[in-house]
Amino acid sequence: xxxxAYSAVELSAAIKQGTVTAVEAMAAVLSRIDERExxxxxxxxxDREQALKAAAAVQEKIEKGELNGVLAGVxxxxxxxxxxxxxRTTCSSxxxxxxxxxxxxxxxxxxxxxxxxxxxxxNMDEFAMGSTTETSAxxxxxxxxxxxxxxxxxxxxxxxxxxxxxxxxxxxxxTGGSIRQPASFCGVVGLKPTYGTVSRYGLVAxxxxxxxxxxxxxxxxxxxAVLEVIASHDVKDATSINRKEENKDTDFTAAxxxxxxxxxxxxxxxxxxxxxxxxxxDAVLAAAKQLAAKGAVVEEFDLSxxxxxxxxxxxxxxxxxxxxxxxxxxIKYGYRAASFEGLHDMYKKxxxxxxxxxxxxxxxxxxxxxxxxxYDAYYLKALKVKAMxxxxxxxxxxxxxxxxxPVAPTTAPKQGESLSDPLKMYLGDIYTISVxxxxxxxxxxxxxKDSKGLPIGLxxxxxxxxxxxxxxxxxTYEKQ
Amino acid sequence: xxxxxxxxxxxxxxxxxxxxxxxxxxxxxxADMGRMLDYIDxxxxxxxxxxxxxSHVLPVQNVFREDVVTNGxxxxxxxxxxxxEKDNMFMVPKTFE
Numbered sequence: 001x002x003x004x005a006y007s008a009v010e011l012s013a014a015i016k017q018g019t020v021t022a023v024e025a026m027a028a029v030l031s032r033i034d035e036r037e038x039x040x041x042x043x044x045x046x047d048r049e050q051a052l053k054a055a056a057a058v059q060e061k062i063e064k065g066e067l068n069g070v071l072a073g074v075x076x077x078x079x080x081x082x083x084x085x086x087x088r089t090t091c092s093s094x095x096x097x098x099x100x101x102x103x104x105x106x107x108x109x110x111x112x113x114x115x116x117x118x119x120x121x122x123n124m125d126e127f128a129m130g131s132t133t134e135t136s137a138x139x140x141x142x143x144x145x146x147x148x149x150x151x152x153x154x155x156x157x158x159x160x161x162x163x164x165x166x167x168x169x170x171x172x173x174x175t176g177g178s179i180r181q182p183a184s185f186c187g188v189v190g191l192k193p194t195y196g197t198v199s200r201y202g203l204v205a206x207x208x209x210x211x212x213x214x215x216x217x218x219x220x221x222x223x224x225a226v227l228e229v230i231a232s233h234d235v236k237d238a239t240s241i242n243r244k245e246e247n248k249d250t251d252f253t254a255a256x257x258x259x260x261x262x263x264x265x266x267x268x269x270x271x272x273x274x275x276x277x278x279x280x281x282d283a284v285l286a287a288a289k290q291l292a293a294k295g296a297v298v299e300e301f302d303l304s305x306x307x308x309x310x311x312x313x314x315x316x317x318x319x320x321x322x323x324x325x326x327x328x329x330x331i332k333y334g335y336r337a338a339s340f341e342g343l344h345d346m347y348k349k350x351x352x353x354x355x356x357x358x359x360x361x362x363x364x365x366x367x368x369x370x371x372x373x374x375y376d377a378y379y380l381k382a383l384k385v386k387a388m389x390x391x392x393x394x395x396x397x398x399x400x401x402x403x404x405x406p407v408a409p410t411t412a413p414k415q416g417e418s419l420s421d422p423l424k425m426y427l428g429d430i431y432t433i434s435v436x437x438x439x440x441x442x443x444x445x446x447x448x449k450d451s452k453g454l455p456i457g458l459x460x461x462x463x464x465x466x467x468x469x470x471x472x473x474x475x476t477y478e479k480q
Numbered sequence: 481x482x483x484x485x486x487x488x489x490x491x492x493x494x495x496x497x498x499x500x501x502x503x504x505x506x507x508x509x510x511a512d513m514g515r516m517l518d519y520i521d522x523x524x525x526x527x528x529x530x531x532x533x534x535s536h537v538l539p540v541q542n543v544f545r546e547d548v549v550t551n552g553x554x555x556x557x558x559x560x561x562x563x564x565e566k567d568n569m570f571m572v573p574k575t576f577e
Contacts, residue, residue, distance in 0.1 A: 195538065314516065314519075336563035342574065344498075355499075361513075364499065369520075371492070378523075381523050387532060437537075
């Protein structure tokens with residue numbers, strides 16, 4: 001069997017059986033990268049030698065019986081906003097072009113403890129602000145299904161790397177859909193966990209109250225396995241939740257059960273209105289029918305407030321971004337302007353030269369909505385609307401186990417079509433962002449292709465801590 | 481209702497955001513921000529009387545720990561990332577005469 005055809009879990013099993021080694025798997029990935037990377041550009045930074053060395057060290061531990069987890073020996077790609085000790089972490093921004101972290105993100109540490117081997121860092125929209133991976137300072141990433149199209153974003157490099165076989169699985173981060181939407185556009189599985197499930201320690205913050213790290217994988221079984229490894233309580237992240245202690249089980253692989261009998265699934269009518277592409281709509285509703293045929297109870301309902309999620313989200317995310325990105329000042333790390341007159345001029349020139357247009361746009365909007373005189377009208381108002389949106393979801397989950405809908409209104413747009421009109425690009429996030437506002441878990445999985453051959457994504461949303469329901473339904477659908 | 485962003489506002493936002501914008505960037509920023517605010521004004525349609533602003537979705541409390549250092553001295557590694565360094569300290573432009 002072609003080594004690259006294995007899923008992550010299959011690969012690890014094969015390594016344990018001795019039919020393939022971790023080094024062979026890494027070598028296969030690296031040669032695939034050599035073949036495809038010129039077209040795809042999924043990676044910002046790689047260290048081949050180090051990757052092969054790390055794979056050899058893991059292989060030795062597997063042979064000694066010191067490592068026996070389900071991801072032992074599996075090559076992984078890491079989004080470039082997750083710190084990796086000793087490996088450059090840029091957030092796809094010029095301002096961090098030379099930043100080498102002194103520590104690794106907790107999610108990366110958890111993966112390495114389980115024996116996964118980091119290949120390199122994947123491309124993204126600068127500071128995760130964008131939906132196309134076109135705002136990167138290191139060139140665009142292209143969709144492996146059709147390189148004229150975007151891979152989605154902001155975790156576009158991670159999604160493209162999984163789809164192109166340039167890794168076995170990847171980590172991404174999701175602030176408003178940044179795992180689910182690129183997963184949908186690239187035909188892979190992506191999951192955004194309940195807020196607080198995966199430690200954000202070492203994740204370069206964008207919108208801290210919305211950011212969550214999650215897996216991008218070839219299938220649902222890999223997704224459950226990766227989530228099980230990266231979910232952990234971490235005192236270094238004050239918003240991290242101790243799910244084990246609170247009896248909120250994290251044995252996600254136990255939910256890989258082919259059965260949705262009696263599961264109640266709600267389809268929000270407000271997700272199927274104007275703006276939704278006909279082919280996407282048909283594919284998503286066909287998936288709902290298949291789950292119904294498997295015994296799920298599927299019905300339509302009104303979620304309400306859907307149109308208010310985007311303005312609330314962009315207010316809150318921009319406000320948090322303007323605060324979080326104050327740390328990039330040319331003092332402690334990263335880029336510093338070459339010439340300046342005094343401290344304040346240095347700050348301003350460093351930031352103006354180091355940040356790209358979309359990042360500046362959001363920092364300015366965020367500074368404005370937080371400024372005195374506008375704080376109540378914009379920022380506080382958005383936080384109140386967030387509470388209303390959370391309530392609407394609470395009402396829905398009083399009736400349903402899951403909510404089913406599209407991930408994005410269309411399949412992947414062509415390169416260059418989105419950035420000319422930022423507001424239009426923001427509207428593409430309509431089905432994903434309310435999940436972040438409400439802190440909920442949601443999964444994106446492939447549910448067919450459109451007439452252009454581009455993948456379509458199905459989104460399932462669950463109540464807080466109900467990832468296992470997502471995984472069970474997604475697994476059942478995938479088994480069709 | 482269309483939001484018109486004045487030159488004064490964009491100057492002020494530039495100071496808050498610590499960004500120096502070219503004339504061209506300023507004009508673009510005025511247009512972009514006006515459009516975004518027009519869109520955000522949609523929130524005003526909702527009656528939020530009596531609703532508590534929600535900053536965190538889950539009922540978590542502040543997390544405290546003992547004020548004890550648990551990581552080692554990483555000053556050397558940390559300073560390697562600094563744009564300017566001298567005598568184990570960050571080098572910054574003169575802040576006063």
